[in-house]
Amino acid sequence: MLSLDKLQSTGKKATRDGFGAGLKAAGDQHDNVVMLTADLRGSMKSEDFINTYPERFVQVGISEANMMGLAAGLATGGKIPVTTTFANFSTGRVYDQIRQSIAYSDKNVKICASHAGLTLGEDGATHQILEDIGMMRMLPGMTVINPCDYNQTKAAVQAIVEHHGPVYLRFGRPSWPIFIPEDTKFEIGKALHLSEGSDVSVFATGHLVWYAVEAARQLKEEGISVDLINIHTIKPLDEEAVVASARKTGAVVTCEEHNKYGGLGSTIAECLSKQLPTPQEYVATDDTFGESGEAEELLEKYGLGVKDIVAAVKRAVGRK
Amino acid sequence: MADIQELKRIASQVRRDIIRQVYLCQSGHPGGALGNTDLFVALFFEVMKHDPSFNMEAHGEDAFFLSNGHISPVFYSVLARAGYFPVEELKTFRAIDSRLQGHPTTHEGLPGIRVASGSLGQGVSVAAGMALQKRMDGDDRTVFVLTGDGEQQEGQIWEAALFAPHNKLENLVLIIDDNGQQIDGPTREVLRLGSFADKYRAFGWDIMEMDGNNMEETVETLKKAQAKRNGKPTCIVMKTEMGMGVDYMVGTHHWHGKAPNEEQAKNALSQLEETLGDFPAEGI
Ligand SMILES: Cc1ncc(C[n+]2csc(CCOP(=O)(O)OP(=O)(O)O)c2C)c(N)n1
Ligand SMILES: [Mg+2]
Numbered sequence: 106m107l108s109l110d111k112l113q114s115t116g117k118k119a120t121r122d123g124f125g126a127g128l129k130a131a132g133d134q135h136d137n138v139v140m141l142t143a144d145l146r147g148s149m150k151s152e153d154f155i156n157t158y159p160e161r162f163v164q165v166g167i168s169e170a171n172m173m174g175l176a177a178g179l180a181t182g183g184k185i186p187v188t189t190t191f192a193n194f195s196t197g198r199v200y201d202q203i204r205q206s207i208a209y210s211d212k213n214v215k216i217c218a219s220h221a222g223l224t225l226g227e228d229g230a231t232h233q234i235l236e237d238i239g240m241m242r243m244l245p246g247m248t249v250i251n252p253c254d255y256n257q258t259k260a261a262v263q264a265i266v267e268h269h270g271p272v273y274l275r276f277g278r279p280s281w282p283i284f285i286p287e288d289t290k291f292e293i294g295k296a297l298h299l300s301e302g303s304d305v306s307v308f309a310t311g312h313l314v315w316y317a318v319e320a321a322r323q324l325k326e327e328g329i330s331v332d333l334i335n336i337h338t339i340k341p342l343d344e345e346a347v348v349a350s351a352r353k354t355g356a357v358v359t360c361e362e363h364n365k366y367g368g369l370g371s372t373i374a375e376c377l378s379k380q381l382p383t384p385q386e387y388v389a390t391d392d393t394f395g396e397s398g399e400a401e402e403l404l405e406k407y408g409l410g411v412k413d414i415v416a417a418v419k420r421a422v423g424r425k
Numbered sequence: 426m427a428d429i430q431e432l433k434r435i436a437s438q439v440r441r442d443i444i445r446q447v448y449l450c451q452s453g454h455p456g457g458a459l460g461n462t463d464l465f466v467a468l469f470f471e472v473m474k475h476d477p478s479f480n481m482e483a484h485g486e487d488a489f490f491l492s493n494g495h496i497s498p499v500f501y502s503v504l505a506r507a508g509y510f511p512v513e514e515l516k517t518f519r520a521i522d523s524r525l526q527g528h529p530t531t532h533e534g535l536p537g538i539r540v541a542s543g544s545l546g547q548g549v550s551v552a553a554g555m556a557l558q559k560r561m562d563g564d565d566r567t568v569f570v571l572t573g574d575g576e577q578q579e580g581q582i583w584e585a586a587l588f589a590p591h592n593k594l595e596n597l598v599l600i601i602d603d604n605g606q607q608i609d610g611p612t613r614e615v616l617r618l619g620s621f622a623d624k625y626r627a628f629g630w631d632i633m634e635m636d637g638n639n640m641e642e643t644v645e646t647l648k649k650a651q652a653k654r655n656g657k658p659t660c661i662v663m664k665t666e667m668g669m670g671v672d673y674m675v676g677t678h679h680w681h682g683k684a685p686n687e688e689q690a691k692n693a694l695s696q697l698e699e700t701l702g703d704f705p706a707e708g709i
Contacts (some may be wrong), residue, residue, distance in 0.1 A: 118429065134616025144575060144608045144615055164577040167545055193544060227452040227519040229527035231494065369541025394532060398521030406521060 107286070109300045109325065109333075112318045114282035120312075121276055123255035125150035127262025128187060128217075132158050135266055138418040139179055142189045143169045148278075149189045149219055169194045173214075180212040185266055188214065191274055192221035193234040196241055207271050208244040213216040215265050216241075217274045221251070222362035223390070223407060224312055225278045233395035239367020241273040242340045248272040248293060249340040251361075251369075253314035255283045257337060260291035273287035277362075279400040280316050285335075294338045296346035302332035304356070305418050306350040309360035310336050310369045313388065313409060315322055317360050320414035329418060339369055344376050351377055356421040357385040360414055362404070365389035369404035384424035427471045427644045435506065436466045436640065438701040440670040441694060442502035442515055445709055448690040450519035453527065455565025456680035457573065458499035460604050460665035464637050464647075465503040468569060472647045477508035479536035487566045487651070488555055490540060492548020493526035493573035493602065495682065501525050504537035506701065516706040534623045548572060549599055553589050556597040556658075567651045575607025578616050583628075589658040590629030597658040598650045599630070602637070604667045606678040625660040637663035671696055 125419045132138045132154050140154055155162045165172045169190055176186035188195065195218035196203070207214045222234050241249050248270060250256040258276050265272040289297070299314075300321060309317035314335050321331040332350045336343070351357055357377065359370035370387040377383045390407050404410055439462050447453035469475065473487040480486070490502050498518060505512045510524070518524035524533040528543025540551050552570035559566060572582065589597050601621050609615050622632045631653065635646040643663075650659040667681070668674025671693040685693055690709060 142609075144578075146609050148608075164615055167575050167607065168578045168580060168616070198544060226526045227450060229519070229543070230530060230532065231526075231528040231541055368546050396521065396533075397519045397523060397525075397527040402521050 107299050109318065109322055111286065111304055112284045112299060114284050116283050117280045118255040118283055119150070119278060119280050120252060120255060120258040121148070121150045121278060123252070124217060124219065124262055124276055125153060127259035129153040129157065129261070131263050131266040132161065136187060137184050138187060138266055139184045141165055141172050141176060143167055148191070151189065155302050169199050170202050173199045174206050174231050176214045177206035177210060177212045179196070180214050186214050187217050189217050191232060192218035192237050193222050193232055196237040196273070197234060200240060203229060204424045208247050211246065212271060212384030213269055215272045215274060219276055220278045220407065221275045221396045222277060222311065223403040224362065225266050226400045226403065227396035227397045228268050230394040235364045235390050235395060236367060237275060238324050238339055238361070238363050238369065239371070240309045242367065242372065246271060247340065248338065250293065250384045251275045251311040253311055253335060254281060254285050256287050256289065257285045257291060259363060260289070261337065264291045264293050275376050277312055281312055283375045284315060284318065294343055296343035296393060297335040297337060298346070299335050300331065300333040302330035302354070304330045304354055305356045305358060305422050306332045306334065306354045307358045307360065307414070307418065308347065308369065308373055310339060311362050313360040313362055316409070316411045318413055320418065322410070323415055324418055329416060329422065331418065339372050342372055342376055344380070347373055347376055351381050351383045355383060357383050358388060358414065358417045359385065360388040363389055364392060366392060384421055386421040387416050388414050388417050429641050429644070430468055432466050434700040435470055436462050437698045439499060439506060439705060441697045441699060443498040443680050444671070444685065444690055444693045445513055445695070445703065445706060446498045446501070446518040447684040448709055449516060449706055451684045452519055453498055453684060454668040454682045455498065455684065456674060457493065457496040457602065457604070458676070459671060459674060460667045460669050460688040461463070461496055461571065461602055461637065462499050462573070462670065463640050463643055464663065465598065467640060467643045468645055469503045469507045472651060473569070473645050474566060479509055481539060484564060485566060488539060488568045490548045490552045490570040491533060492542055492570055493527060493576050494542030494547060495553065497527065497529050500529055507609055510536040512704045515704045536686070545573070545576045546581045549582055549585035551587050553594055553597055553638045556594040557571050557592065559596055565596065567596050567598055569598045569600065571602060573607070574603045574605065574612055574618060575615065577601060577618055577621070582679070586625065586628045591658045594658045595654045595656050598659065598661060600661045600663050602665055603662050604665045606667050606681065608678070608681055610678060621660065621662045629657065630660040631655070631657045633659060633661045635661060635663050637665040638669050
């Protein structure tokens with residue numbers, strides 16, 4: 106069982122580095138894993154896989170729509186294609202190609218997307234997609250995963266390769282604390298209980314999980330006990346874990362690096378409104394595009410900082 | 426007659442602005458920006474009819490679209506130097522709360538920008554749309570659009586490539602930055618593009634070729650394309666060297682999206698004459 110004092114940062118690495126490590130490991134175990142990229146091999150941190158298995162690496166150039174179609178074709182014949190590019194070009198750019206050739210056609214394609222959210226930083230809003238979880242979640246049959254650190258991302262890659270069906274795996278650019286113990290099991294669709302608490306449920310995904318841990322520590326000092334749950338798999342949602350926690354605490358906060366519409370907050374609200382209506386506060390971007398800046402300064406400006414989680418918890422508790 | 430010497434002096438300052446912008450924020454794309462500097466200076470200081478007080482609609486003016494938005498520092502410098510906004514603002518490039526976003530956008534209202542770009546492959550369609558609007562409204566000015574060569578790998582480009590000649594968009598000039606480089610390496614290794622001239626000719630475009638780092642030739646070719654009205658859109662295949670003007674950045678893809686450190690920046694600036702006065706900034 107994890108707890109706040111076990112969740113310590115053991116160093117920093119980007120989640121995309123975890124992707125690269127996971128892909129190499131998955132490639133070692135499964136010789137039908139094929140990586141595709143659209144002129145962004147360097148950004149995907151996958152040189153290990155590419156150098157070890159050059160015959161299983163496909164460079165498509167700057168042609169993401171083509172990449173999605175190629176992946177569908179590779180999957181049809183039994184490969185496990187892993188498409189790689191930035192999150193914006195993995196989703197919005199190619200939504201209909203994913204919808205028709207991959208999701209509707211039941212293809213076993215793994216859409217792996219780096220540079221998700223605000224934290225890609227200086228490239229700005231054209232690249233900072235904050236709508237991708239919503240888009241991908243709406244596709245019938247699509248599994249949607251947003252891991253929170255290097256270790257979890259690495260484990261998630263191995264899990265999605267072993268899972269049959271289309272998956273959207275979303276991770277990021279910046280160097281970020283590594284705090285999920287390496288031996289933690291990653292189960293698709295199973296929430297990860299990070300810390301037991303009784304006053305409020307905090308559900309967090311992606312980079313903001315670390316901020317939620319820090320917020321929970323701060324709140325503990327102030328006498329507020331947080332039931333902290335990492336929802337790495339947004340779809341399918343672990344409804345049982347969500348409802349059980351909300352029943353215990355009676356107040357909910359959701360934390361994500363995504364628009365308040367369509368993401369984790371919406372997912373939890375949809376679940377609870379049906380099964381157990383509960384006061385909920387959102388830590389998410391407020392229906393806005395991003396902008397250029399440094400990762401942490403952007404999280405702060407857009408209301409996704411530790412202090413914003415603390416404030417949201419207090420509001421949620423106040424509504425009980 | 427164009428004063429080529431004066432244009433070259435402006436280009437030198439613009440190259441300094443590029444280096445200083447990316448150095449200050451330690452991010453951004455100097456390579457392509459430097460390679461395209463002579464083109465931007467020719468367009469904005471000699472060829473295009475345009476008004477720095479900026480009207481989005483560009484009625485009676487030539488319009489320019491940057492499809493390969495990552496080379497924004499050259500666009501920002503030229504717009505500022507042409508009077509669209511204060512030169513001092515260049516120091517805010519890519520910083521939080523700036524109008525000078527990593528990739529150009531209309532969202533912050535920066536004068537001179539008519540559409541957001543950054544996600545590659547979309548600009549030719551937008552430019553073709555405006556060329557169509559101009560024809561519908563009886564406005565005979567020209568619409569220019571620049572794309573990278575790697576960018577030409579996007580499928581949408583070829584949808585627009587069919588549309589423009591079919592619709593006889595003779596007021597549309599597409600410029601392809603044929604520098605032979607993209608992020609993962611030389612274009613011929615990443616995804617071979619073959620001959621742009623042959624491809625676009627087969628699609629029904631008029632083809633012109635120029636050395637985009639030769640100011641005289643660039644001005645002359647652009648003016649020819651601008652004046653031409655024969656029922657066909659024009660595609661200018663423009664040879665450039667990535668990183669042109671800074672010896673250690675020339676001809677390699679290393680500087681596609683990487684900022685120089687202090688020593689490298691100083692070295693670069695020592696190769697470029699300050700002709701119009703640097704924008705004020707601390708530390709460089
Ligand atoms: C749709 C899309 N895919 C990928 C990228 C990432 N990207 C930015 S620049 C670039 C290379 C562009 O090559 P080229 O057009 O030749 O420009 P150059 O490197 O010569 O400046 C890529 C792949 C992007 N911005 N948009
Ligand atoms: Mg190029």
